[in-house]
Amino acid sequence: MRLSRAEYKEIARWTEQLRPTRQCMKMLKDRFPHHSQSTLLSIFSLEYQKRTKRTMSRHHVPDVMERYYQRYLNETKVRPTAPVLLELANEVDLSPALMARIILDRFLKDMDGEMPSKTVLNSMLKEPSLIQDHILANNIYQCTINDCCYGPLVDCIKHAVGQEHEVLLRDKLMERNLSFLDENQLRTMGYDKTPDIILEVPVAVEGHIIHWIESKASFGDDHSHRTYLNEQFWSYWNSFRMCSWNAMSYISKPPTGSESCRHFLRFGPGLVIYWYGFIEELDCQRDRGILLKDCFPTDIITLCHATELEQMSESQKEDKE
Numbered sequence: 001m002r003l004s005r006a007e008y009k010e011i012a013r014w015t016e017q018l019r020p021t022r023q024c025m026k027m028l029k030d031r032f033p034h035h036s037q038s039t040l041l042s043i044f045s046l047e048y049q050k051r052t053k054r055t056m057s058r059h060h061v062p063d064v065m066e067r068y069y070q071r072y073l074n075e076t077k078v079r080p081t082a083p084v085l086l087e088l089a090n091e092v093d094l095s096p097a098l099m100a101r102i103i104l105d106r107f108l109k110d111m112d113g114e115m116p117s118k119t120v121l122n123s124m125l126k127e128p129s130l131i132q133d134h135i136l137a138n139n140i141y142q143c144t145i146n147d148c149c150y151g152p153l154v155d156c157i158k159h160a161v162g163q164e165h166e167v168l169l170r171d172k173l174m175e176r177n178l179s180f181l182d183e184n185q186l187r188t189m190g191y192d193k194t195p196d197i198i199l200e201v202p203v204a205v206e207g208h209i210i211h212w213i214e215s216k217a218s219f220g221d222d223h224s225h226r227t228y229l230n231e232q233f234w235s236y237w238n239s240f241r242m243c244s245w246n247a248m249s250y251i252s253k254p255p256t257g258s259e260s261c262r263h264f265l266r267f268g269p270g271l272v273i274y275w276y277g278f279i280e281e282l283d284c285q286r287d288r289g290i291l292l293k294d295c296f297p298t299d300i301i302t303l304c305h306a307t308e309l310e311q312m313s314e315s316q317k318e319d320k321e
Helices: 006-014 020-033 038-060 062-078 084-092 096-112 117-126 133-146 152-175 183-188 221-238 245-254 259-261 303-319
Strands: 181-182 199-204 207-218 270-276 289-292
Touching: 006 038, 020 038, 020 199, 038 062, 038 096, 038 117, 038 221, 062 084, 062 096, 062 133, 084 096, 084 133, 096 133, 096 152, 133 152, 152 181, 152 199, 152 207, 181 183, 181 221, 207 259, 221 270, 221 289
Parallel strands: 207 270, 270 289
Antiparallel strands: 181 199, 199 207
8 A cells, every 4th residue: 555645644643642552553443444454553553663762761760660660569459450550551651561571670670689681571571471470460461462562472473474474475476487586595595684585587567677575564654664775675786787778678688697797796676565555755766776566566577578578579560561
């Protein structure tokens, strides 16, 4: 789904009043019914993470963390079965999972008299049954399952969704009988930064040569796309130079031998698929070798297809003569 920057900003402004709970996601979907749940969740997650980065420091002031902890202790004495941490997180506009981490860290300091290791902290957040205090364990669990932006459950879901879309991409390529190398194969060959897919034989999409494909199971906003460009996409493109060939002439007659080595020093131009959409104004780097799509392209031109088109064109010229 391609959104104009104005459409994106409208959704982003509306998310400012929301908390990272599943109930709030239902409100967002009711407000923007024509957008998919996945797209809205991705946009909200991006915007909420920006908000958290702006405000996180005020929650990590020692006095503030101590106040949160003492309030948790006092309220659980009065309401031992209530979701005290979840309510507190929503009240102070902090991610429930991040509030759970603050309180658990403070609890473990009380128990052991020293800073808990990250390994111990993370294992207890992932598996609250390891926490000796059952009331705290229940509160940690409530925070984890009700947070749609942070926490071990969200991390697990994001990883699974990312893997799912990479499998989908590979399936689509195999359906088209396109030969490729995936990220794992490339790493065994000694590459460090690699896209998800390298096409062994380039294709053309909308008149642009594609050597590689990157799968992003997220929405592409200004901040994330700029980060990906600087940290990933430009390094894939790297030292590619194309002289005067256009996409169709390259597919019909690719360079060979020393000519190929001279012009293709890294991976060359490629395609990024933002499966949950992107701001359409960001698709402005096509001439520099990066094409954006929100789905697997249907208009792929392969070497065989291009040869057939060229033969048909020559045949039509001969008929006219």
